[in-house]
Ligand SMILES: *[C@@H]1O[C@H](CO)[C@@H](O)[C@H](O)[C@H]1NC(C)=O
């Protein structure tokens with residue numbers, strides 16, 4: 001088969017009517033993420049009320065689990081010095097810092113240049129790289145103003161974040177949700193998808209032989225892809241044979257991303273708790289509750305960025321890059337007083353953000369708040385339900 005992914009998209013679009021539009025976007029992902037000038041114009045009469053930003057950590061070193069996928073590749077741990085494994089590299093800090101600069105530029109009228117604790121909330125997953133990314137972002141966002149400068153030689157001030165252990169993280173951690181895993185495996189079993197994956201059996205064979213591990217799922221291929229990226233971050237090139245199969249590996253990665261948020265049920269398990277939390281905060285903000293912050297940052301992983309984009313109905317399957325960011329902004333129209341939701345994606349670290357029209361919401365840069373709430377109902381998940389549905393202990 002010459003164009004397996006395209007084939008899946010078309011076939012699946014025919015099978016599932018409601019997925020049709022979303023799938024159509026998969027074919028040409030670049031054009032869907034192209035900005036248009038119309039957008040900036042539409043913001044003139046809008047006031048930002050509160051923004052939620054989920055971002056991926058910066059460039060990193062590999063995880064032991066990824067290294068374990070390729071036991072035949074003998075790597076001297078020295079190459080990870082001084083960062084260590086599963087950590088943020090120097091380039092990763094730079095990229096995170098660039099994101100912080102973009103957030104300062106974008107929200108300079110919304111939050112004070114002073115660090116005022118009631119204006120911002122920062123949450124990270126329980127990983128060194130996401131915590132370090134949050135700190136690098138905040139270093140750029142809150143360069144100390146004279147009244148907060150505390151050390152003559154250091155142009156940095158401490159800004160706090162919160163985190164919970166992964167096993168208790170119902171906001172940003174879904175990897176261990178057993179139902180999610182089961183449902184995803186069922187997506188691989190959809191005949192057209194199954195056939196496409198099957199058409200790559202030579203790839204799986206090659207990967208299994210070369211790595212010394214049984215590589216059988218698109219997800220494992222994606223993890224290998226991530227391993228090669230992470231090794232490149234420390235200057236170690238993949239073995240020569242990888243080059244020849246990289247186009248197939250990338251296609252398999254795309255299939256992996258395609259299956260992850262394939263339908264509302266999967267999207268709900270990946271971002272339903274976060275979306276419920278976000279919408280609850282927007283409700284509070286609209287009710288005039290003064291304990292609502294202006295900016296909510298979530299330092300997390302590519303899957304979280306993707307999951308929020310899926311929840312916002314602007315998802316096009318691909319791997320979000322290091323320090324990319326997905327934004328949900330609540331805005332108020334200054335003429336009508338009406339509230340709207342805007343979806344923004346900054347695919348590159350440091351922006352710019354691209355405004356994406358929310359699907360099924362009139363094709364405009366902003367979506368009426370009430371309409372967005374009603375579209376979102378099928379995706380909302382309470383903490384208790386998440387706990388009941390997903391056994392968070394792996
Ligand atoms: C990857 O998928 C695209 C889109 O379906 C296809 O055109 C291309 O031939 C595939 N490449 C490989 C190496 O399988």
Ligand SMILES: *[C@@H]1O[C@H](CO)[C@@H](O)[C@H](O)[C@H]1NC(C)=O
Nearest residue numbers: 101104105106107108109113
């Ligand atoms: C933010 O606003 C302040 C005060 O208006 C201004 O001095 C500063 O240059 C602005 N920063 C950015 C990054 O736009």
Ligand SMILES: *[C@@H]1O[C@H](CO)[C@@H](O)[C@H](O)[C@H]1NC(C)=O
Nearest residue numbers: 204208212213214215216217
């Ligand atoms: C490889 O994985 C497949 C699918 O999980 C399984 O059927 C097969 O027995 C495994 N082979 C080896 C050598 O472990």
Ligand SMILES: *[C@@H]1O[C@H](CO)[C@@H](O)[C@H](O)[C@H]1NC(C)=O
Nearest residue numbers: 276277280281284289291382
């Ligand atoms: C929603 O927000 C209110 C007020 O901020 C808070 O008291 C309540 O616990 C939140 N509910 C949920 C389900 O998060």
